[in-house]
Amino acid sequence: MSAALPLPGLGGHAAVLRAMGRKVGRVWWLLLPVLGATALATMSNQPLAVAGTFCVTLAIALHLAWWAAANALLGLNDPLSAHLMPGQLRRLRESALGVFFGVAAACGGLLGLVFDHGLAFTMGAAALMLSFAICLRWPVMWLVIWVLPWIALPPLRELPLALQVMGIAREWHARQPFTQTGAVLLLLGAGLWHLFQAGGAAHAQSWAQRQRVQHLMTMQGSATTAWPRGPLGWLGRCFQWAHPLWREYLLRTARPTTASVTARAEFAALRGQHWSATGSTTLLLFVVFLIAEVALLVFLPDRAGRVIRAALPGLSIGLMSAMIGPFFGLDATLHQTRREQALLSLVPGMPRGVEMNRVIGLRLLRHHLVLWGAGVAMMLVIQALAPGHDDGWGSPLLGLNFAAVALPATLLVWRDWSRQGLPKGARVAMLTMLMVALTGLSIAATHRWHIPALWQVAASVLVTVALGAWRWRALQRMAPFWPVGRHAGE
DSSP states (O other): OGGGSOOTTTHHHHHHHHHHHHHHGGGGGGHHHHHHHHHHHTTOOSTTHHHHHHHHHHHHHHHHHHHHHHHHHHHTOOHHHHHHSTTHHHHHHHHHHHHHHHHHHHHHHHHHHHHSOHHHHHHHHHHHHHHHHHHHHSTTHHHHHHTHHHHHHHHHTTSHHHHHHHHHHHHHHHHOHHHHHHHHHHHHHHHHHTTSOOOSHHHHHHHHHHHHHHHHHTTOSOOOOOOOSSHHHHHHHHHTTHHHHHHHHHHHTOOSSHHHHHHHHHHHHHGGGSHHHHHHHHHHHHHHHHHHHHHHHHHOTTTHHHHHHHHHHHHHHHHHHHHHHHHHHHHHHHHHTHHHHHHHTTSTTOOOTHHHHHHHHHHHHHHHHHHHHHHHHHHHHHHHHSOSOOOGGGOOOHHHHHHHHHHHHGGGGSSOGGGOOSOOHHHHHHHHHHHHHHHHHHHHHHHHSOOOHHHHHHHHHHHHHHHHHHHHHHHTTSOOOOSTTTTTTO
């Protein structure tokens, strides 16, 4: 609350920074991947490998720390404080700009030490940081900024106008790098400044919308497949087209057997996190990309290979993220449906006791593994169909690096669900940032130490099998999974 008070002088800024620091301090573990990657770099015989790895991974960690800082600062910009506390909005904006420019300069300097062109990296870091803040301010912008450009920009950047604009930007940077950097940073800073609102009806409406979306995205809201009306609702139903079809199939083929009963119970308990919803989303993305690929081959045959391979990194990450998405929402969904689980446990044919853990545990893991395997297969198919030269170990399928990191994490479904309490948004955010950091290390291992992504996937499979055999024995000693959270307070 102290951050909302308009303290005189620098005290108000210090209060804002202290409130921000309390949340940023929780991500101290980001130093662990930095130190781990630096330690691995000592095995390389390349000169300056240790220093270069430390600088690159520290820059990535600073970007993730900015994510937490921006979320904290935007969280302080509530409508009541902005309207009733004189000076609070200005101090928020000034503090945000100070942190923004400081982190951007640090990231640009670190990457400039390794790759040169420090000013260009400073502009790139600032643009990336502003995109994070925009997505935190309007969560729907994740789709606009991080999904659509990977599909739309590769063809567009081949247009003569785009080539001319990029040429002008490069020439300007070559002649006046400081002027260009200053102009870009001022423009980005102005964008960040206006992300903070000054109260009023529009601020209250956007704040309420942001709170609702964050409530769902941080896994504290109701996981449901009931979509609202309007374009977003229509889009959501399109992405989950198979969900109602599978429900009708289960009801049509219902039998009093363990397999049929658990399949229906699982559908009711998992709601929107069920594999049918995730699979339909990914299949739709896959089909859309194949249609776009055919269109490029027909209308731009001379540029198709270059454009498609430029889009592969983002598309592969998008496919794998869609496939592994239910893993992040599983805690909240099962906690929200714990009352339904208590009733479903009484249905004839539903396994009980240790048998429940075996059946439900295997079904949960099997669904995640099938989705994971389908995502990897889709990425390999997309790469095989892409025209042009195969880049070998340097192939831009970054989704395979994410797949290698995500596979062992799926074993977290084999835990004592009877002690699962209310999911914390901070836990999901930290797990997400940890996955991002480990994926960055995996990508670095591919491109810096020439360890193919497929080799990392194979090693991940072996590690997962070994950990799964150990975890399966522990599964037999746990209390029955459902209803979730009944022993959380013990």
